[in-house]
Amino acid sequence: MTVQARDTRAVAAAEPILTLHQVQKRFLVRKRGIRVETVAADQVSFTVRRGEVFGLVGESGSGKTTLANLVMGLEAPDGGEISFCGRVIASPGRRPPFPYGDIQMVFQDPRSSLNPRMRVHQILTEPLRAVSPERRAQFGSEAALVELLGQVGLRPESLHRFPHEFSGGQRQRIAIARALVTRPKLVLLDEPTSALDVSVQAQVIQLLQSLQAEFGLTYVFISHNMGVVRYFCDRVGVLYRGRLVEVADTDTLFSAPSHEYTRRLLDAVPTWSHAGAERLVEEAPNGGV
Numbered sequence: 603m604t605v606q607a608r609d610t611r612a613v614a615a616a617e618p619i620l621t622l623h624q625v626q627k628r629f630l631v632r633k634r635g636i637r638v639e640t641v642a643a644d645q646v647s648f649t650v651r652r653g654e655v656f657g658l659v660g661e662s663g664s665g666k667t668t669l670a671n672l673v674m675g676l677e678a679p680d681g682g683e684i685s686f687c688g689r690v691i692a693s694p695g696r697r698p699p700f701p702y703g704d705i706q707m708v709f710q711d712p713r714s715s716l717n718p719r720m721r722v723h724q725i726l727t728e729p730l731r732a733v734s735p736e737r738r739a740q741f742g743s744e745a746a747l748v749e750l751l752g753q754v755g756l757r758p759e760s761l762h763r764f765p766h767e768f769s770g771g772q773r774q775r776i777a778i779a780r781a782l783v784t785r786p787k788l789v790l791l792d793e794p795t796s797a798l799d800v801s802v803q804a805q806v807i808q809l810l811q812s813l814q815a816e817f818g819l820t821y822v823f824i825s826h827n828m829g830v831v832r833y834f835c836d837r838v839g840v841l842y843r844g845r846l847v848e849v850a851d852t853d854t855l856f857s858a859p860s861h862e863y864t865r866r867l868l869d870a871v872p873t874w875s876h877a878g879a880e881r882l883v884e885e886a887p888n889g890g891v
């Protein structure tokens with residue numbers, strides 16, 4: 603199985619597609635009658651360049667999903683700003699037009715992210731409701747949907763089936779197709795392989811790599827799996843209790859982490875190796891998804 607060679611210099615020179623500037627997000631919850639504040643994003647600033655895979659890592663509760671939700675417009679920030687393609691899309695108290703269709707998300711577990719009562723056709727056409735009629739007509743036809751299913755490795759007849767008729771890996775392929783149906787520029791991948799078997803994980807990562815080249819995508823990849831992060835990402839941001847403590851090229855982060863927390867995070871993962879991650883992809887059996 604061939605892995606696509608990435609032109610890291612071209613990616614490093616690319617223009618920003620997503621910029622977070624001092625983004626702040628607090629949650630207030632009641633615990634035994636007492637109001638407790640959690641700072642889920644604390645003055646977070648980073649830039650994602652067009653065409654790159656930007657990893658976000660950090661222990662559970664460090665704020666990874668909160669950042670993805672803010673970029674998706676599912677939550678509003680309490681402070682700071684988020685810009686996409688040079689335009690502010692999120693800031694406190696302002697609701698600028700959100701670029702629906704241009705940013706999409708793939709969630710961790712396709713069992714819960716796909717509606718079990720919808721056939722694949724309906725699942726794929728749902729996101730098109732938010733885009734222009736021209737785009738809807740172009741990408742929502744049966745022929746376009748069948749082509750997209752082929753691009754994620756599923757047969758045309760899948761269109762008329764329900765999610766429970768597919769394996770876990772196939773369901774994640776449907777979720778990826780749903781994310782791509784609007785032809786987004788940016789896709790947020792929130793632990794897209796962690797609910798899958800190891801061999802299937804490798805196939806899904808390889809699929810994401812080939813789709814990135816085919817569709818000209820930029821990814822933000824949220825993961826706990828440092829082996830996959832090292833293999834898949836161009837740069838990585840490390841979150842610790844809502845703060846971004848380090849952003850570095852992947853090789854630099856793994857060979858010379860500058861923050862104490864990053865070192866602890868890497869020390870806590872004894873089993874990864876770059877060669878191991880590559881072997882994982884090489885050895886993945888065809889057709890097992």
Ligand SMILES: Nc1ncnc2c1ncn2[C@@H]1O[C@H](COP(=O)(O)OP(=O)(O)OP(=O)(O)O)[C@@H](O)[C@H]1O
Pocket residue numbers: 629630631640641642660661662663664665666667668669
């Ligand atoms: N809707 C919410 N209401 C209250 N607290 C929240 C909410 N969403 C997130 N939090 C809190 O914000 C913090 C960051 O959570 P978040 O889910 O972003 O972390 P994470 O790094 O994605 O964790 P995981 O890896 O477990 O998914 C946590 O303390 C969490 O409990």
